[in-house]
Amino acid sequence: MRHSTIPERRERPVDPMPKSPHPLEEGGGPRRPETGSPDKDSLMKRMRKVDPKQAERYRQRTGE
C-alpha cells in the first residue's frame, strides 16, 4: 500500500468476489470497440420501435 495517510488496516482482505477470467485482457475484458462501418440495421430497428411521445410522458419527481 502506498498510502501514507490511510491507517494500516487491522484485517487483510479475504477472497474477493470472483472476477471474470481475464478482466484486463483481450477477449475477457475491456476492448476497443469495432468502429469501422457497423451493421446498423438492428440498432435502427430498435430505434424505430421507440414511441416518439415517450419523452413527453416521462415526468419524474426531482430527487437528490
Place this chain on the structure above:
Amino acid sequence: MLNRIFGLETEYGLLIHEDRPDHSPTWFAHKIRDHLFHVQRRGVLDLHHRGHDEPPGNGGFLTNAGRIYLDMGHLEYASPECHSLTDVVASDRAGDLLLQRAIDELGFSDRVSLIKNNIDHETDATFGSHENFLVSRRFPFSRHGMAPLITFLVTRQIFTGSGRVGSASLQDAWIQMDRLLVPPSTFGVRHGKDLPFQISQRADYIVNDFFEWVQHNRAIVNTRDEPLADPNQYRRIHLLLGDSNMAEYATALKLGTTGLVLQLIEEGHAPQDLEIDEPVEALQEISQDQERRWSVQLQSRKTMSALDIQERFLDCALQHCKGQDEETDWVLAQWASVLQDLRGDYQKLIGRVDWASKLWLLECFRESEHLDWGDPMLKSLDLEYHNLNHTKGLYYGLLEEGRVPRLTADALIRIAMEEAPKNTRAYGRSALVKHLLSGWAPIDAGQPTNSGGLFPPYVINWSIFQVRGRPPFPMPDPFRTYLEEVRTHLESVIA
C-alpha cells in the same frame, strides 16, 4: 484497488407507457419494492424510522448488503461497500437487474420501463447518481485542499458524461427562495437554451462548488459530514454531480480516476496550478460546448482545454500511482487511451463513453430519418438509451452488437444480486440479512410487532446493527468483514 472503499447510489426513473395511466410512477415503485422484499425475499425491510422521509418499510438491506428504498418517490439502489472496481461495477449492475427482474415478474414490462438516467426533458426534474469514496479523516477537506478535486471533477465529464438532448433551465434564471435556489420550472416557466445535445446530464443542475445539501443547491462537492464509519478515522467523499452510466467501462473509469485523484490529494501530489476561475460555469460550458473544444479559464488567467487538464492529472497519477496494483494500472492505461481518442473522432469512444454512444445513435437516426435536432423523437431516443429492458434499451442494442467492452460478466452480476463482496464490511452485513431471512417469517413493517417490547426485532444501519435482546453491534471499519464476530453474535441470539 487503491486501499479505497467505493459505493454508488442510483435513483431510477420510471416511464409509464400509457396515455392516461391509472397509476403514478411512485405507485409502481411501491409495487416493485414490495415484490422484491415480500415475494422474492431479497432482503429485510427496515422496521425503524431511518429519518423523516424513511419510515418503517420504506426500504431495506439486501442479501448482497446493498439497499433498495424509495427516495423522493424514486426507486433507489445503494451498492454494498466495494473494495475493487470489478466488484462495484458488478454490484451496480446487480441493482439494475434486481429491479428489472421484479418488473418482469410482476408482468409490468409492457406498461413501465426502468430508466437509468438523471433528467426528464419535460419538467426539468433531476435525480442522482451519487458516488462515495472512503478517505482518511486527515484528507484535506477544505476549499484549498480540494481545489484540485474541483478542477478534476469539472473536467472529467468529457469521458464520464452520459449526454442528453437539450438543456435544463438556465442557471441564472433560477429563483432564490430563502436559502434555496429553485428552477423556474417550479413555477411552470422554462428558460432552457436551444441546445441540440450536451455531454452531461447533471451539469445544468449543479449551482455551487461546495454545499451540504443534496436537493436544490447541488454542489460539485457535497460537504455533508456523514462518514458511515468511524468518524475518527474516516471521511466519506460524497459526490452528486456525476451522471448514471450505462457503460461498465465508464462506471469503472469514473470511479477509478476519481479514486486516483483523491489519492494524489491525500499524498500531496495533485497539481496545484490548475484552479478554475468559475468552476460551476465551466462545468456547464464544457457540457454544452457544441464544438467540443472544452476550454476552461484558470484563476491564473491561463486558458486550457479540459483534455489538457485531464492529461496533467493523468501524468501525476502515472508518476505516483503506477504499479501499485492491477486495477490502478488498468485505470491509468484506459484513462490515457480515452484522452487520446477524445482528441480525434468521437466515434472511437462508442461503447466506452456514454455520451459518445448516444450521440452516434442519435446522429445515425437523424441522418436516416432526415430529422432536425428539434424533433421530439430524439428526446425519446435519449431516454431509450437508458432503458434497462434488454430487449428495448439502446445501450443493450449496442451491447448485443458487440460494440460495448465488458468489465464484468452476466454470471458475476447474477452472483452480485445475492452475495456481498467478501472483503468489506458488507460481507458481515450480508450474513446478518441472510440470518434474519432464514429465521423469521416476513414482517410487515407497517404493522406493530406483537412479540413484546418497544424495540423492533432488528435495526440495521450501514455501520451498526442491533438484534432484539442483544447489545448493538458496531461495524465502524468498512475494510473489515466482521464475519466471524457477526456469526458469533447471532448464535448467542439463538441460544
